Amino acid sequence: MKLQYSFILIFTGLMALLLLGINLVMYSMSSGYREHEFFMSMENSATIVASAVLQQEKAEDFYAIRNNILQHLEDEEEYILRIKPGSNDIQFPKELPLDESFYRQAIKEGKARHYEGGIYYVALFTNNDGGEDDILVISTARDAEGDAYRKRLRTTLAVTYLGAVLTMGLTSLFFSRKIFGQMVKIIQKVNSINVFNLNDRLEKEQSLEEISELQDTLNEMLNRIEAAFKAQQDYVSNTSHSLRTPLTIIAGEAELALRSIEKGHKAEYSLQMIMQETEKLKHTVNTLLELVKEIGSGRKDSWKVTRLDEVLSSVVHTISKMDESFKMRIDYSDLPDNDSMLCVSANEHLLDLALSNIILNGFKYSGNKEVKVKLTPGTDFIKVEVTDYGIGIPKAEQELIFTPYFRASNTEGFEGFGIGLPLALEIMRMHNGDIQVNSREGKGTTVQVILPVAKPAQEV
Incomplete structure (x- = not known):
């Protein structure tokens, strides 16, 4: 869960619990006070009744006082018991649902209170000193007004509680957006920075001191990353330039030597191998230079909308120069009538390198057996499937094949450095594409390259 929403939930939850506690205390105190007042009214009424019984000559006056001053209690009833002092044989009213302990408490302490089933019970004991x-x-009485009061109080507290929780939720949402809004902008900006725009930086705004410190820290980190990246680019570029000239000379001299010797000469095979391996190395060096140039420029000026079947034809030509014995079969059976479904927005040199690496892996790990390439266009994506029937990849190691310099455990007898597939994947990601691999050890491997189709109005 995002920190922003965690903050809202925690703050609103804590305040809701606090408000709930306050409401419960308020309700309990108010209800308790109402109950106490009602018991007091019943006790006052019972006191007057007891006085009227003890002073019969003034009974009418006592009842008049009760009727004029005291509140009329709903369903009020009185039961009067005369008890001989010291007597334990007392007949308590059986129609009342009260335990004998209730009456005994009243006789012992002078009064007792009890509430059950919505009815209040009060017992008042008075000593008759003169009789x-x-x-x-x-x-006994029913507090209908008090019940109505409690109902109104519960409704009022519930409505105000829900309103307060809703207000707190909206308030915390508002302030969390104010607080975390700039963090979201920072995240979006950092996510938008890639190898093509490493010179972009976070813009400073009026904000909290901590947010400003975070922006400064990220900008300093981007400065260090850009410096390190440029140093790496310069190293690769200089190294590639240094290799290009001697490789060209080696290939030229080998070709001249091959032409000058007779057919069947014992050096013919060696010279052919030199030329083939030199072509492979030249291809890799030229593409590395193109990759460094593309990333270092920060632009896509060399990108254009091109047909993928034409790129495949270029790949076939490139690979045939490396080794004429390579057998590659391209399946064009699914080609559409609409040529636009074959178009992709790409840097042709980089795309050529990625596809060449994948196909050359197929030849290498199948002992130069035939490799099948199938082009499958779609409405939004176009797929290139490269299938070989070689050694395959162990299932447990398939998740690691895109890790630089990783080589499967069954490739000990094959030359390589483990950079072909990672480089191909990086190039595909630059083209907003992807690579998927399906392999069975000892049966072969199918590599599926997926690229988005270039839209008619797409700008490169």
């Missing part, structure tokens, strides 16, 4: 019997008044 024979003590008085126990049990009062």
Whole structure:
């Protein structure tokens, strides 16, 4: 999960829990206060009833006071018990769902309270100092107004709670966007920087100090990467230029020597091998120079819309110069009537190198047996399948074949350095393409090159 959304969830969640706790405390205190007030009203009413019973001559006055001053309680009922002092044989009302302990508590402590099934119960015990019997008044009532109050309170708290949580969520979203918005811009900008625009830098904006420090750090890192990359380019370029001239001389001298000797001379095979290997090396050196030039320029001026079948024809010509014994069969059976479906936006030299490396691998690891190449156009992508019937790749090692300098465990008898496929993949990625490999050890390998079809209005 992104840090921005984690921040929103954590902040909103913590504040929601805090608000929920506050609401529960408020509801509990308010409901408890309401319950206490209702019990007090019932006890006051029971006190008046007890006084009226003990002072019969003033009973009407006590009831008048209760009716005029005290709140009328819904479904209110009173039960009056006369208890002889010291007597344990007491007949408590059986119609009330109360344990005997409730009455005993009232007699012992002077009063008792109980709530069950929406009905409040109050018992008030009064000693009769001037008479024979003590008085126990049990009062029951229903707090309809209090129930309505609690319902309104729950609704109000729930609505305000949801509104507060929603407000906090939107507020945290707003501020998180303000805080993380610049980080998102930094990520997008850094992701847009590649080998073609290593000179781009992050633009400084008014922001938090930490964000500014991050921008400075990334810009300094990009400076170091660009310097190291240019040094590497210069080294490869200088080395390739240094190799190009002697390779050309070697190839020319070998060709002259081959022409000057008689057919069947014992040096003929050696000279032919020198010419073939020199052509391979010249091809690699020239392409490395092209790759360095393309990346170093930061532009795609040398790119153009070209037909992939024509590139394949160039690859056939290049490979035949390296070794005339190579047998390659190109399957054009799926060629479309619409030539635009064969077009790709590419640097022809780089594409030629990538396809040549893949096909030459097929010849190398199949003992120079025939390699099949099939061109399959599509609406959005065009595919080139290169199939050989050689040693294949062990299943456990297939994920490592694009690692530079990696060579499979069954290639000990074959020359190579493990840079052909990684270089080809890098070139395909420069063309927004991909390479997929399907191989069975001892059966052969199929390498599928996938490139996007150039649209009619595509600019190169």
